[in-house]
Amino acid sequence: MRSFSLQINKLTLETPLILAPLAGYTDLAFRLLCREYGASLCYSEMISSHGLVYRKSKTMEMTRTVSEERPVSIQLFGADPDIMGEAAAMLTDLPIDLIDINMGCPVRKVVKKDSGAALMKNTWLALSIIKKVCNSTPLPVTIKIRTGWNHDTINAPELAKMAEDNGIAAIAVHGRTWSQGFSGTANWRLIAQVKDAVTVPVIGNGDITSHVEAMAMLNKTGCDGIMIGRAALGNPWVFRPEGRPDSLSMRMTGLHRHLQLIAIHSNPEKILAKIKNHSGRYFKGVAGGSAIRKRIYDAKSFTELLEITDSI
């Protein structure tokens, strides 16, 4: 296996495994948990540049971070270069390490406003945003892209090169086009082509569910880091070589720590549905898991959820 080192400007990452941005999931508590379990860097959920510039309270809350979670990347989305620049300047005052630009979100309401994956087909706008953001902050700026808009317009390698030439410090590539959504499988050949096109670090992404798969993607594509999204939900062990334990009590230990972090860093009773969604995922595929999941979904309060984790 080739030796590993992931350096994004002055930031050195201890391992190649990175938590992907997941809207609705990668909040401060979950990021801290993943850092504790071995993720070398975590990305925030995508944050609206408009919401930030207009100081909407929900958006401001999403930028909350603590120094223990560093290194952390805050991801911005938007389509107005000036607003994106202003938002990046605002983020610069936070104790963060990277600012990422979302160029991959496939959700219709985002794409309809020319943000997210729509930037893959509007490279002129993508370039204006990159320039504006890079000129508005001394922090390293990264992008997260897809392989292209659709099968006929694959342009990730060209876009990556253009981004590098304009100051982007690293590039994460989800190996699917916009039109694929989450169907099919991630295309490793295109991730390798992006790696060949640039000298800045490339982070491969898509469908990785274990350490073994992550190492295979690193070796086969030549990329420098691996970003893990869905497989980390209810499974922070994915960042460890040994992977997720089979025992119910070990799974409970993971959830218990997650709930502790939620209690410290948020107002749990206000986000009970979201916490249950996270919690149920810890018991996938484990004996006795479905009974625990039922107790979780029936819980009426955060205190009741904590009691479930204390009872095993």
Ligand SMILES: Cc1cc2nc3c(=O)[nH]c(=O)nc-3n(C[C@H](O)[C@H](O)[C@H](O)COP(=O)(O)O)c2cc1C
């Ligand atoms: C629920 C959910 C939310 C996501 N939110 C974001 C986001 O905020 N920003 C982003 O760039 N990608 C987002 N993604 C895409 C992931 O970061 C990642 O690229 C994708 O899930 C593929 O990686 P995986 O197979 O490891 O999950 C999201 C994906 C899911 C399933």
